[in-house]
Amino acid sequence: xxxxxxxxxxxxxxxxxxxxxxxxxxxxxxxxxxxxxxxxxxxxxxxxxxxxxxxxxxxxxxxxxxxxxxxxxxxxxxxxxxxxxxxxxxxxxxxxxxxxxxxxxxxxxxxxxxxxxxxxxxxxxxxxxxxxxxxxxxxxxxxxxxxxxxxxxxxxxxxxxxxxxxxxxxxxxxxxxxxxxxxxxxxxxxxxxxxxxxxxxxxxxxxxxxxxxxxxxxxxxxxxxxxxxxxxxxxxxxxxxxxxxxxxxxxxxxxxxxxxxxxxxxxxxxxxxxxxxxxxxxxxxxxxxxxxxxxxxxxxxxxxxxxxxxxxxxxxxxxxxxxxxxxxxxxxxxxxxxxxxxxxxxxxxxxxxxxxxxxxxxxxxxxxxxxxxxxxxxxxxxxxxxxxxxxxxxxxxxxxxxxxxx
Amino acid sequence: xxxxxxxxxxxxxxxxxxxxxxxxxxxxxxxxxxxxxxxxxxxxxxxxxxxxxxxxxxxxxxxxxxxxxxxxxxxxxxxxxxxxxxxxxxxxxxxxxxxxxxxxxxxxxxxxxxxxxxxxxxxxxxxxxxxxxxxxxxxxxxxxxxxxxxxxxxxxxxxxxxxxxxxxxxxxxxxxxxxxxxxxxxxxxxxxxxxxxxxxxxxxxxxxxxxxxxxxxxxxxxxxxxxxxxxxxxxxxxxxxxxxxxxxxxxxxxxxxxxxxxxxxxxxxxxxxxxxxxxxxxxxxxxxxxxxxxxxxxxxxxxxxxxxxxxxxxxxxxxxxxxxxxxxxxxxxxxxxxxxxxxxxxxxxxxxxxxxxxxxxxxxxxxxxxxxxxxxxxxxxxxxxxxxxxxxxxxxxxxxxxxxxx
Numbered sequence: 001x002x003x004x005x006x007x008x009x010x011x012x013x014x015x016x017x018x019x020x021x022x023x024x025x026x027x028x029x030x031x032x033x034x035x036x037x038x039x040x041x042x043x044x045x046x047x048x049x050x051x052x053x054x055x056x057x058x059x060x061x062x063x064x065x066x067x068x069x070x071x072x073x074x075x076x077x078x079x080x081x082x083x084x085x086x087x088x089x090x091x092x093x094x095x096x097x098x099x100x101x102x103x104x105x106x107x108x109x110x111x112x113x114x115x116x117x118x119x120x121x122x123x124x125x126x127x128x129x130x131x132x133x134x135x136x137x138x139x140x141x142x143x144x145x146x147x148x149x150x151x152x153x154x155x156x157x158x159x160x161x162x163x164x165x166x167x168x169x170x171x172x173x174x175x176x177x178x179x180x181x182x183x184x185x186x187x188x189x190x191x192x193x194x195x196x197x198x199x200x201x202x203x204x205x206x207x208x209x210x211x212x213x214x215x216x217x218x219x220x221x222x223x224x225x226x227x228x229x230x231x232x233x234x235x236x237x238x239x240x241x242x243x244x245x246x247x248x249x250x251x252x253x254x255x256x257x258x259x260x261x262x263x264x265x266x267x268x269x270x271x272x273x274x275x276x277x278x279x280x281x282x283x284x285x286x287x288x289x290x291x292x293x294x295x296x297x298x299x300x301x302x303x304x305x306x307x308x309x310x311x312x313x314x315x316x317x318x319x320x321x322x323x324x325x326x327x328x329x330x331x332x333x334x335x336x337x338x339x340x341x342x343x344x345x346x347x348x349x350x351x352x353x354x355x356x357x358x359x360x361x362x363x364x365x366x367x368x369x370x371x372x373x374x375x376x377x378x379x380x381x382x383x384x385x386x387x388x389x390x391x392x393x394x395x396x397x398x399x400x401x402x403x404x405x406x
Numbered sequence: 407x408x409x410x411x412x413x414x415x416x417x418x419x420x421x422x423x424x425x426x427x428x429x430x431x432x433x434x435x436x437x438x439x440x441x442x443x444x445x446x447x448x449x450x451x452x453x454x455x456x457x458x459x460x461x462x463x464x465x466x467x468x469x470x471x472x473x474x475x476x477x478x479x480x481x482x483x484x485x486x487x488x489x490x491x492x493x494x495x496x497x498x499x500x501x502x503x504x505x506x507x508x509x510x511x512x513x514x515x516x517x518x519x520x521x522x523x524x525x526x527x528x529x530x531x532x533x534x535x536x537x538x539x540x541x542x543x544x545x546x547x548x549x550x551x552x553x554x555x556x557x558x559x560x561x562x563x564x565x566x567x568x569x570x571x572x573x574x575x576x577x578x579x580x581x582x583x584x585x586x587x588x589x590x591x592x593x594x595x596x597x598x599x600x601x602x603x604x605x606x607x608x609x610x611x612x613x614x615x616x617x618x619x620x621x622x623x624x625x626x627x628x629x630x631x632x633x634x635x636x637x638x639x640x641x642x643x644x645x646x647x648x649x650x651x652x653x654x655x656x657x658x659x660x661x662x663x664x665x666x667x668x669x670x671x672x673x674x675x676x677x678x679x680x681x682x683x684x685x686x687x688x689x690x691x692x693x694x695x696x697x698x699x700x701x702x703x704x705x706x707x708x709x710x711x712x713x714x715x716x717x718x719x720x721x722x723x724x725x726x727x728x729x730x731x732x733x734x735x736x737x738x739x740x741x742x743x744x745x746x747x748x749x750x751x752x753x754x755x756x757x758x759x760x761x762x763x764x765x766x767x768x769x770x771x772x773x774x775x776x777x778x779x780x781x782x783x784x785x786x787x788x789x790x791x792x793x794x795x796x797x798x799x800x801x802x803x804x805x806x807x808x809x810x811x812x
Binding site: 016019020050053054056057058059060061062064065066068069071073075076078079080082083084086087093094096099120143145189 | 425449456459460463467472475481482485488489490497502
């Protein structure tokens with residue numbers, strides 16, 4: 001008998017019919033002999049509706065109250081899932097984040113889980129019930145209700161799976177798994193049956209939309225196998241697991257793209273110690289996350305520092321750079337939101353020296369200019385014009401032999 | 407400085423505009439120098455929407471999960487009220503029933519409050535915050551979320567006012583107070599500035615729709631003055647307070663009507679001990695509440711027992727009577743749902759012997775037949791045909807001098 005944590009996202013519980021389908025699947029899983037813990041998100045667009053309502057009521061939204069508001073969504077979906085299970089003769093009980101023992105810090109709207117004390121979940125399992133737990137929420141050390149921020153329901157599911165020593169954490173969503181590229185961009189993209197944690201982290205960090213980096217990190221740290229699959233087709237999806245050292249790895253597993261970033265270049269900076277530190281400290285103090293950073297020093301002792309930020313942070317980041325421009329002696333600050341990032345990810349890349357060359361050749365053969373490059377041991381990212389992103393993904397998908405047989 | 411508990415019902419927080427109006431009023435109350443604790447219901451028809459959704463999902467609704475579902479409504483309204491208060495510079499904090507220390511028994515969907523431990527409410531008040539508490543909900547001794555049943559938010563407000571020794575519990579609703587009769591029936595009905603707890607209990611029990619009997623009882627027991635008033639006009643409404651023995655009381659304060667009941671007559675019953683006991687035990691065991699009971703014994707040693715029940719219970723009650731009919735030796739069981747009850751209520755009635763006569767004369771002069779009569783020390787109720795109820799109320803309202811000057 002395995003213990004399976006099944007997490008159902010917003011589209012998976014989007015209406016009454018979907019909720020009944022979820023209950024059917026939970027019942028099937030139990031009939032197959034497994035214990036199940038369910039984690040649910042709020043129904044479909046319910047959270048968006050609540051935020052619109054809050055906008056209507058007040059321009060001010062204290063974070064504590066925003067959390068109180070938003071956590072009502074999972075209450076609704078989990079109670080409905082339990083009712084649907086009851087109709088199938090499966091006994092279950094719903095638990096709020098607080099009741100499930102999900103203890104967080106006090107950082108409202110983006111709290112971090114400090115500890116899980118799943119006493120009531122253990123008790124429910126021992127009684128033969130299916131515990132249905134509210135995703136995305138917890139209770140703070142100040143006894144206030146908190147939310148875990150974007151992708152929070154996945155975090156709940158993975159953390160709970162770790163605390164319960166579950167055999168697998170299944171993430172049910174509206175796609176059938178993780179693909180070798182975005183199928184909307186590459187029609188011959190293939191579903192990947194198996195991806196390593198390291199690869200999945202790079203995929204999530206560079207534009208893969210299925211899982212957030214945070215929950216993959218958590219799963220890797222606690223050795224929780226993830227299985228990303230569809231609650232519409234119920235077919236097996238993508239397993240995200242430890243790297244298997246006995247197997248030969250694909251050189252390149254996936255091509256990702258991300259057009260949500262913009263680039264800032266701080267140009268003509270004197271190349272002396274402390275300049276970069278001053279610049280990135282100022283950005284960090286403003287809460288701006290910097291992604292890629294590239295610095296090149298010319299022969300004249302001046303350097304250009306380019307970096308990418310979320311496009312939504314571009315104005316704030318530009319302002320910050322201009323504020324420190326004089327202090328660091330920079331000649332100019334320029335910004336560019338017409339960029340996109342294309343990345344290749346693969347655990348086998350470590351031992352295949354020709355990969356970088358093939359990526360650059362493929363792009364250059366088609367006249368695609370590479371504006372920034374950054375690498376990790378299992379990823380290479382290139383910044384190109386937004387208009388060339390989709391084409392780049394398709395070319396690289398073919399060049400690295402990922403196209404599905406037609 | 408007074409401590410005021412303000413309870414806002416569903417229509418009072420029905421949309422964004424109403425919620426802002428509530429926040430304005432709370433801010434005004436604070437500016438006048440009072441401390442405020444707010445209790446809110448779910449927004450308008452939100453609870454009905456959730457029940458419809460549950461019906462869609464499942465024919466089975468475990469009470470524990472129904473409570474989990476329904477308590478999401480107050481979370482939403484209280485968080486929104488806090489946001490609207492923040493926009494006015496009033497610091498507040500929302501509290502679920504559990505956080506407010508409202509401990510109930512484990513009887514889901516109609517739990518009773520066992521105890522209130524308002525530690526966090528006291529703390530919030532001491533910090534100068536406005537606590538905004540979810541009505542209708544609590545946490546059971548089993549740590550599960552419960553609801554208090556119909557009129558539950560009023561119960562929360564009154565119980566909290568008692569626990570906090572508040573000076574007044576204000577019940578905001580969509581009417582301007584308690585009237586001498588239903589204004590839809592009697593156009594010259596007057597708003598009552600002041601009603602005693604005893605009178606209000608009789609009014610609530612015989613068809614007054616503003617307050618449920620349960621919360622009036624609770625307020626009387628704990629000596630919590632109630633002030634029923636409108637959140638649309640904000641004018642002073644009706645105070646429900648201890649009887650003032652120094653004041654002359656109106657003989658008749660209000661005329662009420664109730665057409666939600668039906669009558670059952672168990673006829674030709676041998677007049678011997680234990681017959682009524684057997685009959686009403688059988689009904690009680692089926693969970694059927696009996697309201698008026700009238701028994702008349704004829705010269706032949708046979709008796710007719712008539713009683714009223716909620717019309718929705720009529721079929722179950724008739725079936726139960728037929729089941730025991732043979733055992734108690736009754737000749738027949740008949741039922742009639744075409745009846746209504748008209749009552750006159752007044753604390754001064756105790757010392758005015760002519761009241762009963764005037765009531766019966768008024769009805770008989772207009773050819774209205776009285777089918778059942780029941781009395782308490784401050785109330786007389788008559789059962790008449792449904793078609794004559796409104797007319798009876800209007801006639802009695804005039805006869806007892808309650809008509810407003812036109």
